[in-house]
Amino acid sequence: MRVCVVGTGAVGSLFAANLAQLDDVEVWAFDLAQEHVDAINRDGLRLSGAGDVVGRPRATADASGLPPCDFGIVATKAMHTSAAIAATAHAFTDGCVATVQNGLGNEEAIAEHVARVIRGTTFPAGKVVAPGHVQWDVKGDTTFGPFEPKPAPREAIERLAEACTRAGMPTTAAEDARGPQWRKVIFNASTNPIGALTGLTHGRVCEDPPLRALVSGLVDEGKAVAAAQGIELDADPEELIDHAARPDVAYNHKASMLQDVEARRPTEIDYLNGGIVRFGDEHGVATPLNRAIWALVKGLERSW
Amino acid sequence: MTACVAGAGSIGSLFAAHLATVTDVVVLTRRNDHARELNEHGLRVSGRHDFAARVTATSDPGELPDVDLVIVATKATGVEAAASALAGRVPGATVMTVQNGLGAEEIVRAHGEWPLVSGVTFMSGTKHSDSHVEYILDTPTWIGPYDGTAFERVQEIAQLIVDAGLKAEALPDLLPAQWSKLIFNATVNGVAALTGLPHDAHFAAEDDVGDLGYLVHDLVDEGKRVAAAAGVELHDDPWEMNVLATKRGSAHYPSMLEDVEAHRPTEVELINGALVREAARVGVEAPLQTAVYRLVKAREASYS
Numbered sequence: 215m216r217v218c219v220v221g222t223g224a225v226g227s228l229f230a231a232n233l234a235q236l237d238d239v240e241v242w243a244f245d246l247a248q249e250h251v252d253a254i255n256r257d258g259l260r261l262s263g264a265g266d267v268v269g270r271p272r273a274t275a276d277a278s279g280l281p282p283c284d285f286g287i288v289a290t291k292a293m294h295t296s297a298a299i300a301a302t303a304h305a306f307t308d309g310c311v312a313t314v315q316n317g318l319g320n321e322e323a324i325a326e327h328v329a330r331v332i333r334g335t336t337f338p339a340g341k342v343v344a345p346g347h348v349q350w351d352v353k354g355d356t357t358f359g360p361f362e363p364k365p366a367p368r369e370a371i372e373r374l375a376e377a378c379t380r381a382g383m384p385t386t387a388a389e390d391a392r393g394p395q396w397r398k399v400i401f402n403a404s405t406n407p408i409g410a411l412t413g414l415t416h417g418r419v420c421e422d423p424p425l426r427a428l429v430s431g432l433v434d435e436g437k438a439v440a441a442a443q444g445i446e447l448d449a450d451p452e453e454l455i456d457h458a459a460r461p462d463v464a465y466n467h468k469a470s471m472l473q474d475v476e477a478r479r480p481t482e483i484d485y486l487n488g489g490i491v492r493f494g495d496e497h498g499v500a501t502p503l504n505r506a507i508w509a510l511v512k513g514l515e516r517s518w
Numbered sequence: 519m520t521a522c523v524a525g526a527g528s529i530g531s532l533f534a535a536h537l538a539t540v541t542d543v544v545v546l547t548r549r550n551d552h553a554r555e556l557n558e559h560g561l562r563v564s565g566r567h568d569f570a571a572r573v574t575a576t577s578d579p580g581e582l583p584d585v586d587l588v589i590v591a592t593k594a595t596g597v598e599a600a601a602s603a604l605a606g607r608v609p610g611a612t613v614m615t616v617q618n619g620l621g622a623e624e625i626v627r628a629h630g631e632w633p634l635v636s637g638v639t640f641m642s643g644t645k646h647s648d649s650h651v652e653y654i655l656d657t658p659t660w661i662g663p664y665d666g667t668a669f670e671r672v673q674e675i676a677q678l679i680v681d682a683g684l685k686a687e688a689l690p691d692l693l694p695a696q697w698s699k700l701i702f703n704a705t706v707n708g709v710a711a712l713t714g715l716p717h718d719a720h721f722a723a724e725d726d727v728g729d730l731g732y733l734v735h736d737l738v739d740e741g742k743r744v745a746a747a748a749g750v751e752l753h754d755d756p757w758e759m760n761v762l763a764t765k766r767g768s769a770h771y772p773s774m775l776e777d778v779e780a781h782r783p784t785e786v787e788l789i790n791g792a793l794v795r796e797a798a799r800v801g802v803e804a805p806l807q808t809a810v811y812r813l814v815k816a817r818e819a820s821y822s
Contacts, residue, residue, distance in 0.1 A: 411712050411813050413820035422819065424812045431805065488728060502736070506806050509733035510813075513713030516720055516730075 215377060218242040218283045218305055219271070220298050222250065222259070224340035225314055226289030227348040231259040232381040234269030239377055241271035242280060244302055251275045253346025263340065263350040265382065277301040285374050286311035287334075288324060292485035295323040303327035310366035312358055312374060317485025318399055318493060321361040331361035332371055335395040338383065355384050359391025392440075393448040400436035400451040403486035404429045405458075407507045409469035410481065411514070416458055417465025428503070429455065435501045436490050442497035471511070478518045483511040519678050520585040522546055522608065524600040526556070526575075528643035529616060530591030531651035535561040536682035538571035544582060545575040546603065548596070553577045555648040565643070565653040567683060579603040587675060588613045589637075590626060593773065594788035597625045605629040612671055614661060618703045618773075619788030620696065620796070623664045634664040635672055636692045638699050641684065642770070658685035660753075662692025694753035701741030701756040703785075704793045705734055706763075707774035708810040711784065711817065716769035722761045733806070734760060740804045741793060747800035774814070781821040786814040 215238060219230040222245040234241040243259065245251055254273035261267040274280065283305045290298045292315050299311070312332035313320040325331045337354025356378060358371050371387045378385035388394075408419050408429060420426050433451050440447060458464040474481045487508040494501035523534040524546040537543045538561070545561075547553045556575035563569055576582070585608055592600045594617040604613070604626075613630070615622035616637035623634050640657035659679060663672050672688045679686035689695060706717055709730065715721070724731035738757045745752055763770065777784040790811035797804035 408813070408816075412816035414816055418819070419816070422812075422816055425816045428809050428812050431809070484728070491727075502806060503809060506733050506736070506809055508728055509730050510709065510712050512728050513709065513715050513720060513730045513733075517714035 215285070215373070216240045216242070216281065216283045217285045217287060217374075217377075218244055218280055218302065220244050220286055220288045220302050221290030221294065222254070222273070223289065223291070224342055224348050225336060225338065226287070227259055227342070228261065228338055228340060228350060229287050229289065229314065229378065229383060230271045231261050231267050231269030231348070232265075232383050233377060234259070234271045235267065236377060236381050239381070241269065242283065243271040243273040244275070244277060244280060244298075245273065246275055247345070248275050249345040250342070253344075257346050260347045261340070261350045262347070264338075264353045265350050267382075277305075280305040282308060284309045285370075286328070288313045288315060288320065290315065292317040292320055292482045293480060295320045296326070299324045299327045310370045310374070312366075314356060316398070316402055317482050318489025319485055325361060325364040329364060330366040330370070331364045332358050332366045332374065333361045333391040333395060334358045335391065335398050337398065355386065355394075357386050357388050357391045357394040359388040390445075392443070392445045396436070396440040396445050397447045397449055397451050397454065399486060399489065400433055400440070400447075401454045403436060403490055403504060403507075404432035404451065405455060406469040406471035407481075407483060407487060407511050410471040410475045411507070411510055413472065415465065416467045416469060417461065420455065420459035431503045432487075432507065435494070435499070435504050439490055439494040439497060439499045439501060442499045443493065475514060480515060481511055483508055483515075487511070519587055519674065520544075520583070521587040521589065521678075522582060522585045522611070524588060524590045524604065525592030525596055526552065526648070527591065527593065528645045528651050529639060529641070530589070531561055531645060532563070532641060532643045532653055532684070533589050533591055533679075534573055535563045535569070535571040535651065536567075536684050537678070538573045539569070540678065540682045543571075543573050544585065545573050546579060546582065546600070547575055547577045548599070550577040552648045559649040562650045563653055564646075564650065566656050567653050579607060582607055584608055584610050586611060587678070588632070590615050590617070590622065593617070594619050594622060594785040595783050597622045601626045601629040608632070612667065612675065614675060616659065617788060618699070618707075618785050620700055620792035621788050627665065633667040633671060635661050635667055635675060636664040636696060637661040638692065638695045640699070656685055658687055660687050660689050660692060660695045662689045662695075664692075693750050697745045697748075697750045698752045698754040698756055698759065700789065700793060701738055701745065701752070702759045703772075704741060704790045704807060704810070705737040705756065706760060707772040708786070708790050708814055709734060709737070710772040710775040711778045711786075711814050712810065714775065714779075716771045716775065717763055718769035719764050722764045737806050737810065740797075740807050744793060744797045744800060744802045744804055744807075747802045748796055778814070778817050784814060784818060786811065786818070790814060
């Protein structure tokens with residue numbers, strides 16, 4: 215089996231380095247950061263923290279050098295999906311492409327370029343600490359399922375899930391992957407921008423009752439949009455929010471969007487709250503709070 | 519009519535310097551070195567007017583003579599301190615407030631039985647030093663009776679301000695103007711503080727979904743519903759005030775934005791808090807104004 219991970223930031227690297235441990239999987243890593251690519255080809259791709267792994271995927275910043283692959287795993291930031299898949303689609307003419315990205319709309323963007331798409335969502339997290347080296351902060355589960363309008367075949371999804379699980383990334387092949395995906399989207403959309411707008415860590419957002427009520431208002435809108443599409447959440451995002459607020463989990467965690475704002479990088483707001491608003495509009499569900507938060511973070515980006 | 523101006527920020531400095539051209543003016547400052555600077559150098563006005571005025575200044579309320587008029591020109595966050603400094607003093611004075619938001623009059627009332635006059639000012643200035651203020655916008659100050667103060671008294675005060683070279687108008691009922699400005703400030707200052715944007719064209723943009731103007735419009739509409747339920751007929755449409763202000767060319771930095779950037783307490787309680795409490799009092803839902811209020815409060819909490 216040949217797999218190409220498209221975008222080897224933190225999450226992409228977790229998949230690439232772990233999959234590269236398997237004898238029966240040949241892993242390619244496509245990334246635009248030449249320094250990172252060179253480090254991977256020279257020293258391997260190293261994970262440390264929650265797991266210590268060195269994998270040896272073949273890395274390239276030149277998409278034209280990619281061979282035909284059975285699977286793609288897209289792991290770029292959501293705003294780069296279209297460009298990344300447009301550049302690499304030729305490698306997936308006969309393959310299936312999964313997304314493990316944040317937010318809504320990635321599957322749609324991928325499906326504009328490839329025929330068989332796997333909906334996905336993943337909970338592990340980390341950060342790139344140096345070229346070729348990723349700190350693995352949190353282990354977690356991944357769910358794959360068909361992207362309904364352009365689905366990958368069931369046995370292909372199972373095959374990829376089985377390989378990921380065997381590589382140390384526990385993955386479920388589900389009939390409907392939208393439940394976990396929307397749970398994570400609602401979690402992210404209801405907490406990340408609040409951290410970004412206020413400067414507070416996740417734990418401090420949750421211990422301020424009026425602010426926690428605003429988070430719940432955002433969650434309720436997200437749940438209503440999911441319900442209108444017939445999506446059954448696999449668990450209540452509120453539980454995840456409260457769990458993450460515990461001192462031993464992520465009380466002091468600065469949401470990635472807050473990190474983006476502090477570094478004045480574009481955020482994923484269009485694919486989180488913007489995505490909930492868009493799906494809400496399509497299904498006749500009002501999302502005034504998500505719309506407001508979306509506009510505020512867009513305004514924040516425009517102030518730079 | 520002798521006068522005391524309590525608080526010598528940009529608005530207080532503009533009042534003090536202009537009034538000093540027609541009557542005796544004492545400036546009550548918070549800092550002793552500020553008072554000393556004013557006593558030594560007087561107050562210089564540049565911009566739309568260009569003159570220097572001699573004023574008497576003190577940071578010791580015990581040194582105040584019994585004046586006829588006190589203008590409390592502190593920020594909303596400074597009214598409590600100014601009013602308690604006046605408590606038991608200036609028995610012959612009428613006390614006028616000009617703060618943003620609602621509630622300054624009640625704070626003053628809690629410290630004495632002076633006749634009160636409500637004010638809303640649209641003039642603006644920039645303080646270049648403790649003894650130099652630039653007069654920027656010569657838009658008027660509107661004043662009206664509070665708690666039964668005779669309208670003739672209000673008219674006399676308006677006439678004094680006009681004689682001093684500033685624009686002022688006496689209105690039998692100030693609430694319509696006060697509420698127009700309240701809704702304008704709650705919306706524009708809150709959004710500016712959260713996004714980091716000065717009051718520029720983004721606030722009026724309603725072209726693409728996600729543009730900030732939609733949120734500003736929605737916030738204004740909520741405020742208007744609260745005003746209507748409170749029985750207040752607005753003097754100006756806050757949305758039109760917003761659009762007009764963004765067309766002036768030079769983007770204004772609302773004080774709430776300057777405050778959060780400097781990690782100072784903001785006027786959020788007397789502006790956004792006042793509007794949200796009024797909404798609850800009259801039984802109108804104001805989820806977006808509530809969200810902005812909570813987010814700015816949380817932003818203040820993030821200072822420490």
